[in-house]
Amino acid sequence: MNVEFEQISFENKRKSSKELSVIAREIRRDIIKMLVTAGSGHSGGPLGSSDIFTTLYFNGNMSFDKHNPLYEHRDRFVLSAGHMCPVLYATLANAGMFPKAELATLRKYNTRLQGHPGRDMGLPGIETSSGSLGQGFSIAVGMAMSDKLLDKTEKKVYSLTGDGELQEGSIWEAAMSASHFKLDNFCWIIDNNDCQIDGRIKDVMDVYPIDEKCRAFGFDTVVCDGHNFEELQAAFDVFLNNQKNKTGRPTAIIAKTFMGHGVSFMEDSYKWHGMPPNETQAIQALEEL
Ligand SMILES: Cc1ncc(C[n+]2csc(CCOP(=O)(O)OP(=O)(O)O)c2C)c(N)n1
Known part of the structure; x- marks a missing residue:
């Protein structure tokens, strides 16, 4: 299948939900194109979390500079659920961190877009390697700790985990x-x-109630609809307030999403956790999006 990635670069400042939904749709379309080209990879998590990534990177929540990705005072994002990297790659490309054409190299030999993020591949915006569930989250907490306790800077650190990932004990130590x-x-x-x-979380290893656990571990915890940009932004505002006013409380955002959101035959089906669409499915998915 011949796919093309349109070279667009969206700005990172507050927007309306309508404007954000245009970006989220572009990210979802890129994910489908990347996966059908690669012939392997994870569809469900990346599509389901596209609205979260859109709000984080394109609504003024993260400070980053596409012209100088390693600038010292940047905020950092760590994708602990490393298998979901197609959404991160598509997000970074749409933010202008690297040419969108490079998305076509997902999972190819020697690519900077490995099947799980590799820090040493040098892709702008990848702060650490991840993929072994739980590890990225611990590294992110370490980054936040060094920023706050040693460097005493104003930088922010965000980390995204899956919900199945919460079954890793190291998550709770971090x-x-x-x-x-x-x-x-x-x-x-x-x-x-x-x-x-x-399968479903409760059938594999029940981690609920997640909100009560996060609160018990000392997090200011917000539960929101992970497909509603206003609710997502309100949740990020809780974090920005904690950070700005130095409340001493870390923030947890529990974003309720649907795996595969946006593509009817993938939606809410764990069978799409680790599968790419074939060509027929990709055409249908792109039409729907
Ligand atoms: C330490 C470790 N154990 C197992 C795996 C294999 N693995 C990759 S993704 C995954 C399921 C993660 O579930 P969730 O966090 O809910 O992600 P989602 O299915 O929503 O994408 C597993 C078990 C892994 N990557 N690392």
Whole structure:
């Protein structure tokens, strides 16, 4: 299948929900194009979390510079659920961090767009390697800790985990550290699609109630509709307020999403956790989007 990636670069400043939805749709279309070209990779999580990424990167929540991606005072994002990287790559490309044409190299030999993010591949915006569930989150807490306690800077650190990922014990050790060390500069985003690789969360290993657990671990916790831009922004505003006013409280955003959101035959089906669309499916998905 011959796909083309339109070279667009969206701005990172507050927008209306309508404007954000245009960007989210572009990201979802890029995800489909990348996956059908690669012939392997994860569809469900990336499509389901596209609205979260859109709000984070294109509504003024993250400070980054496409002309100088490594500038010292940038905010950092760590995708702990590394398998969801197609959404991060599509987001970074649409933010102008690298040419969109490079999205066609997903999972190709020697590409900067590895099947799980690789820090040493040098892709702008990738702050650490991730993919072994739980590890990225711990690294992100470490980044926030060093920013706050050692460097005493105003930088923010965001990290996204899946909900199945919460079954990793190390997540809770890191969460405990975040509140113990009063990391109000740290924002934990949980993609709560209720699906994981092999089934529903409660059937594989029940981690609910997630909100009560986050609160018990000391997080200022907001539950929101992960497909509603206003609710997502209100949740990020809670974090920005904690960070700005130095409340000493880390923030957790539990974003309720649907795996595969936007593509009817993928929506809310864990079977699409780790599968790419074939050509016929990709054509249908692109038409729907
Ligand atoms: C330590 C570790 N164990 C197992 C895996 C294999 N694995 C990759 S994704 C996944 C399921 C994660 O579920 P969730 O976090 O809900 O992500 P989603 O299915 O929503 O994309 C598993 C078990 C892994 N990457 N790392």
